[in-house]
Amino acid sequence: MSDRYELFLTCPKGLEGLLLEEASALGLEEAREHTSAIRGMADMETAYRLCLWSRLANRVLLVLKRYSVQDAQSLYEGVLEVDWFEHLESSGSLAVEFSGNGSGIDNTHFGALKVKDAIVDKLRLKDGTRPSVDKLNPDLRVHLRLDRGEAILSIDLSGHSLHQRGYRLQQGAAPLKENLAAAVLIRAGWPRIAAEGGALADPMCGVGTFLVEAAMIAADIAPNMTREQWGFSKWLGHVPALWKKVHAEAEERAAAGMAKPPLWIRGYEADPRLIQPARNNIERAGMGDWVKVYQGEVATFEPRPDQNQKGLVICNPPYGERLGDEASLLYLYQNLGERLRQACMGWEAAVFTGAPDLGKRMGIRSHKQYAFWNGALPCKLLLIKVQPEQFVTGERRTPEQREREREQAEADKAPLVPQERQYNKNGNPIKPAPAPVVEQARLSEGGQMFANRLQKNLKQLGKWARKEGVECYRLYDADMPEYSMAVDLYGDWVHVQEYAAPKSIDPEKAKARMFDAIAAIPQALGVDKNKVVIKRRERQSGTKQYQRQATQGQFLEVSEGGVKLLVNLTDYLDTGLFLDHRPLRLRIQKEAAGKRFLNLFCYTATATVHAAKGGARSTTSVDLSKTYLDWARRNLSLNGFSDKNRLEQGDVMAWLAEDRGEYELIFIDPPTFSNSKRMEGIFDVQRDHVQLLDLAMARLAKGGVLYFSNNFRKFELDESLAARYQVEEISASTLDPDFARNAKIHRAWRFSLRG
Incomplete structure (x- = not known):
């Protein structure tokens, strides 16, 4: 074995420059950047030190060999030439990771298999004993990178990725990896601020990753000091005496750091479910005396160290990755900007976001920006000095835009x-x-x-x-x-x-x-x-339908025409109350006295509640959705209506074909289309409205009225219907002033039997 080795340190994309600085400071020589990695030369002691102290790397790979690969056989032979008896007992366990492609090897699983076969074949030559494969905790983890015909064969000294410090056993919905959090802190100047005795606050701390990483930096604690299993632990080239020396030095530095008065490091989190997981993570990291977490909203966030003390506000607000989410997060970013202006004057701030456009809406200007990647998501780190001259009031516009807007x-x-x-x-x-x-x-x-x-x-x-x-x-x-x-x-x-x-x-x-x-x-x-x-x-096309938006389950009670109705503003695209049908619902209420009322495609049965309020003899409401029928039941119950109000779950067309009831008042407001799994085929209002209306009119009592409405902009009522029934379009009279600007929001007709 050599005294100097080539090392590859991998890292998240965008951290290469920072990792180069860190690794050079830890002793890596001749260091150079690559995509998501750096390489350099070091002795074994430095390799151990990089494993223990790197806050930014994912893995530390010790290169065994570089060689040219023409095909799968040459790949195999190059691995076979290595003296694996220097690295692994023949009875030990092995894991192989393979990346890259080329030279006729386009499948990473196949490449890994060839590497594994070569190692196993080499080791069993001695006495027939062969190593086993253990992908989770092997004695030796081997990595081969194939790039443009060159194989780089390495031993992984890290074991599990170095970002896994061991303290974060509980995490939130959108966790930030520990090494990325450390990189953001370093870019934000936290090592300098901590050395000056500054404070740190995170107004959206989640499970506390920024807080723990900041505390370990301030206390000079090696990020992986408590790790017990390493990739080198059972490697035959491991030098325990050197490792003990490096680890003992880290323990001495940690003891000295923890003996210092703790810095003021605080986190605030609006979601009460994350408070205890954050505190558990902090305790596991041993930073309970340094870091405290409290429940609090961004809109009321206010750091409270000594009034003369300044520091860093750092946070990773939600990005709005789903379509349309960005707009709903605007107020969160505005609140953050307002709190920085009102409560953090003279502080520095670092906002890490995957939505830079939202960052601009904080109303406060960043003096520096850095590009990062959070997995596959491009992100920006906005650095801000909270001073009056940083405040902004709006976006830039062209002179033509300004004139038109004026x-x-x-x-x-x-x-x-x-x-x-x-x-x-x-x-x-x-x-x-x-x-x-x-x-x-x-x-x-x-x-x-x-x-x-x-x-x-x-x-x-x-x-x-x-x-x-x-x-x-x-x-x-x-x-x-x-x-x-x-x-x-x-x-x-x-x-x-x-x-x-x-x-x-x-x-x-x-x-x-x-x-x-x-x-x-x-x-x-x-x-x-x-x-x-x-x-x-969104514009809907084909068989695409709107999906549930959220699961908050928060209902708001509103009133209309003397009835109370429940709306849900958050969980669905529609709220449970179609505002444009208000005049039709009130018309139904006025005409319902003593009548049997049928509501088809009833949705949340708001029209049914109005019919019951108007004195309907009985009501029947039909919909395919159990969710909406449960909502309908709550609407009826809210108004004290339970008897004589039947709710039926089923496909409306099939239900009508089987029903033998008779009704004096019918309301039909079908969807433009429906492709629910509970029904056969697809309902299309333009194609199927004649059949629907014929089935419904067969249930209409003599002298009764059927109201038919839909909101398909291109809908045309089939002319044959007017030959069989009395038909009157009443669209204009079913729109209140709030929809006068959008007269095409729906069309409505009044049907009755001839004679």
């Missing part, structure tokens, strides 16, 4: 018709709602323009809603093409649906406008940011 803003500020004293249906005067105040300094020009439009709509529609006793209504529906979304009010909650931008629109511009608009909503409407729910409505 013109639009002026138009929206135009005086409305002087308000007359208004009275509700009971004859009581209506007190005008106070106009919300917009913090203009915090909004871009585009955001201010959007805020002006919301306020204008609120003045007009708010007057109508108060007079009519309407609590839930649509305030904005893509009134301005640049801001393509729907904004609905549910009491003091705001439900926002972003429409997917046309393909002709630059996605980055569309995203920027969306952020402008969302930033304006709480200020324009005077609502709490936590009561704004944001979703994205």
Whole structure:
């Protein structure tokens, strides 16, 4: 065995430069960068030191041999030439990792098999004993990298990846690997700040990875000092005396570091389920005296060390990896920016994010940015010095955009018709709602323009809603093409649906406008940011259907026409209440007295509740979804309706074909299409509406009325229906003022039997 070895240190992509600096400081010589790795020369003591002290590496590989490979046989022969008796007992265990391709070897499993065969064949030549394969805890882990015809054969000194420090047995939904967390801390200047006695706070600490890594850096503790099993532990080339020396030095440094007064290191986490796992991780790392974790929201975050002490605020906010999630995280980033300005003046901040556009919305400018990779996700580290000159108020715009937005803003500020004293249906005067105040300094020009439009709509529609006793209504529906979304009010909650931008629109511009608009909503409407729910409505095609959005299970009670209804603003794309059908529901309530009512594709049975309120003799509601029928049952129960209200689960077409009931009032609001696994085939409203209506009209009592509605924009009612039934389109009369701007939201017809 040689006294000097070539070493390869692998690392996450983007950490190569930092790892080069760290490894050179630990004694690696002639070090050079490669993609996701560095290489250099070192003696065995330095190799041990790199294993123990590297905060950034994944693995430390000791190169045994480099050789040229032409095919699988030459790969095998090159491995066979190594004297494996110097490295592994023939009765020991072995694991082989193979990466790369070429030279006729395109399958890594096949490559690993050839390497393993060569090692086994070499070792059993002595007495026939051969090593076994153990992929989890082998005595020797061998790695071969094949790159452009060259094989690099190595022994893995690390064993398990070095990022696995051993303290983090519990983790959250989006964990940050320990070596990446350490790299972010180093880039953020934490070693310097810690040496100066500074503090550290993480307002979104999760299970505490940043906190533990920061504490170990500050206390000069080797990141893998407590590891018991190493890749070199049973390697025959292992030099225990050297290892004991290196480990003893680390123990002495750790003892000296822990004897120092602990730095102020604190974490805050909004999710109460993560508090105990974070504390457990901190205790396992032995940093309980240094690190404390508390439950707290970002909006109320405030570090509280000595007032004269400064330090580093570091965090890894959610990225919004799912489509449409970014917009819903805007307020989180805004809250973070506000707390930095209000509570951390004079501190340094480091925000690690996979959504740099959201980072720009914090309202505070970064002075440096670094590119990283979190797995396959490109990320940015934003470094901020929290000083007044770092504050920003909005995004840049071209002169043409500014002029157009100024013109639009002026138009929206135009005086409305002087308000007359208004009275509700009971004859009581209506007190005008106070106009919300917009913090203009915090909004871009585009955001201010959007805020002006919301306020204008609120003045007009708010007057109508108060007079009519309407609590839930649509305030904005893509009134301005640049801001393509729907904004609905549910009491003091705001439900926002972003429409997917046309393909002709630059996605980055569309995203920027969306952020402008969302930033304006709480200020324009005077609502709490936590009561704004944001979703994205995609264009659906083929058999694609909307899926469940979340599982919060939070229901909000709202009122409409004297009934109480439950809506869920978070878990589904739709809320459980179709606002555009309000006039139809109220019409059903007025006409239901003494009648048998049938509600097909009933959804959450809001129309059924109105029919029951109107005095229906009985109600029958049919839907394929058990979830919606359970919701319907809760709506009926909420209003004290239980008797004579039948809920049926089933395919509507099949159910109608078997039903023999008779009904004086029927309501049908089918989906555009449905391909549920519980039904045979696919329901298509354009193709199947004639059959549906014929089946339903067969159940309509003499003198009865059937209301049919759907929201398929291209729908055309089959002309043959008018020859068999009395048909009247009533679409215009089924839209309230909040949907007057979107007259195509649905079409509706009144059917009755001829004669």
